[in-house]
Amino acid sequence: MNKRGEMLTGLVIAVFLVLVLSPILYNFAVGNARSVPDLKPPPGGEKQCVESKEWMRGNHMQLLFDWRETVVREGNRTYRASDGKEYNMSLTSECLSCHTNKDEFCDQCHDYLKVKPYCWDCHIVPPKENA
Amino acid sequence: MKVLSALVAVAVLVLIAAIGTGLAPLQYVFGVVVPYAAFAVFVAGFVYRVAKWAKSAVPYRIPTTCGQQKSLDWVKHSKLEAPHTTGQVVVRMLLEVFLFRSLFRNTRTNLEDDDDGGKKLVYTSSKWLWLGGITFHLAFFTIVLRHLRFFTEPVPFLVQSVEGVDGFFQMTLPALYQTDLVIVGALTYLFLRRLFDPKVRYISLANDYFPLLLILSIAATGILMRHVWRVDVVGIKELAMGLASFSPTVPDGIGTLFYIHLFLVSTLVAYFPFSKLMHLAGVFMSPTRNLPNNSREVHHVNPWNYDVKVHTYAEYEDEFREVMKAAELPVEKE
Numbered sequence: 001m002n003k004r005g006e007m008l009t010g011l012v013i014a015v016f017l018v019l020v021l022s023p024i025l026y027n028f029a030v031g032n033a034r035s036v037p038d039l040k041p042p043p044g045g046e047k048q049c050v051e052s053k054e055w056m057r058g059n060h061m062q063l064l065f066d067w068r069e070t071v072v073r074e075g076n077r078t079y080r081a082s083d084g085k086e087y088n089m090s091l092t093s094e095c096l097s098c099h100t101n102k103d104e105f106c107d108q109c110h111d112y113l114k115v116k117p118y119c120w121d122c123h124i125v126p127p128k129e130n131a
Numbered sequence: 132m133k134v135l136s137a138l139v140a141v142a143v144l145v146l147i148a149a150i151g152t153g154l155a156p157l158q159y160v161f162g163v164v165v166p167y168a169a170f171a172v173f174v175a176g177f178v179y180r181v182a183k184w185a186k187s188a189v190p191y192r193i194p195t196t197c198g199q200q201k202s203l204d205w206v207k208h209s210k211l212e213a214p215h216t217t218g219q220v221v222v223r224m225l226l227e228v229f230l231f232r233s234l235f236r237n238t239r240t241n242l243e244d245d246d247d248g249g250k251k252l253v254y255t256s257s258k259w260l261w262l263g264g265i266t267f268h269l270a271f272f273t274i275v276l277r278h279l280r281f282f283t284e285p286v287p288f289l290v291q292s293v294e295g296v297d298g299f300f301q302m303t304l305p306a307l308y309q310t311d312l313v314i315v316g317a318l319t320y321l322f323l324r325r326l327f328d329p330k331v332r333y334i335s336l337a338n339d340y341f342p343l344l345l346i347l348s349i350a351a352t353g354i355l356m357r358h359v360w361r362v363d364v365v366g367i368k369e370l371a372m373g374l375a376s377f378s379p380t381v382p383d384g385i386g387t388l389f390y391i392h393l394f395l396v397s398t399l400v401a402y403f404p405f406s407k408l409m410h411l412a413g414v415f416m417s418p419t420r421n422l423p424n425n426s427r428e429v430h431h432v433n434p435w436n437y438d439v440k441v442h443t444y445a446e447y448e449d450e451f452r453e454v455m456k457a458a459e460l461p462v463e464k465e
Binding site: 005006008009012013016017020023024026027028030031032034035036037054057058059061062064065109112113114115116118 | 173174177178181182184185189279280281282283284285286287290291294295301303304305361362363364365368369372375376377378384386412415416421
């Protein structure tokens with residue numbers, strides 16, 4: 001192998017290693033690997049979400065999507081949950097009536113994964129009463 | 132049949148992960164042990180392959196060219212098609228890597244009717260393969276970049292912006308990524324092309340079908356997780372961060388579908404260095420692409436040339452000058 005070949009091989013291997021190991025290096029250098037969302041139950045003392053907690057964790061966006069469709073397209077505002085309870089299908093006045101602190105509930109998870117729901121471009125976040 | 136064996140291989144992989152985490156409690160194996168092992172194989176295998184290629188002999192310049200090489204000043208030199216300096220080689224390589232220039236030149240051969248009722252041979256430009264290839268690669272690249280949000284905390288700005296652009300149309304919740312549609316479309320085309328074009332089918336092997344089907348299943352499981360059978364994304368990030376910071380944890384309640392996805396990715400990554408997918412490094416290592424076309428400018432000495440004893444004419448004349456003069460033969464030096 002000549003000089004040129006050696007340089008090229010070194011370059012290919014070095015670039016590969018840097019790229020492949022970059023997340024590890026990044027977390028090591030500036031990252032905060034251990035910060036995990038720490039969710040508080042609703043301050044109002046409610047015990048049960050609209051659906052089961054496990055289901056809500058993965059599927060709340062689907063629920064909101066369906067709520068929006070039903071309200072806006074069909075004009076129906078009442079949701080019957082699988083346990084028979086009825087809810088008013090509203091982002092602000094239902095979800096946020098229990099989860100009163102959006103910053104510490106919704107946004108903790110969303111920041112963790114960098115999801116930025118655009119809902120709040122239009123929908124109002126109720127002002128915190130005792131803030 | 133070759134397609135079938137590839138299909139069966141992917142199905143078996145799915146089943147292994149489904150049984151291992153759905154019926155048996157092997158979450159730690161599929162969530163931590165297998166991914167680490169696959170990653171180690173990937174890195175070591177990749178470096179090994181590149182080092183092995185680097186050892187092969189490249190005694191002279193063998194770039195593939197398709198333009199006028201550097202010649203006299205008044206002959207127009209085609210800088211990209213026959214590069215003669217390292218700079219030109221680099222530009223040509225970048226265009227090849229990012230735009231697939233050589234594939235863009237793809238032609239197909241047809242027999243067409245000519246005016247006298249006979250047939251004539253015509254070559255026409257064929258861009259579909261190029262289109263399928265480049266859209267697949269760009270979508271794959273974007274998807275890999277997007278996945279960094281699971282492996283970094285805080286998520287770098289670049290990764291966030293890719294995410295925003297990719298979900299631009301804000302259809303469905305969570306937002307549908309365009310690249311998901313593109314990658315499935317492109318892979319389907321590339322797969323069907325192998326199946327239904329008789330010439331391509333004839334030369335296709337199981338290891339041509341396998342990566343296509345494997346990546347297609349990875350994309351499919353990913354899309355299903357996001358839009359149909361949703362999984363606990365926060366738990367998944369905890370797992371991924373644990374892996375990336377060498378303190379693995381396996382949160383409870385992450386769906387089986389995720390472990391299938393992860394197992395398929397692990398397989399892809401471990402299989403990578405030993406498959407045709409190594410063209411990722413191969414394109415940079417191939418002498419037909421990375422050498423300048425300067426055989427007529429620079430004297431290239433074969434590095435393992437045997438040291439041949441030569442007897443030049445000058446030495447010959449020195450030795451026999453007197454005899455030559457005596458025989459009245461012409462000599463160069465008196």
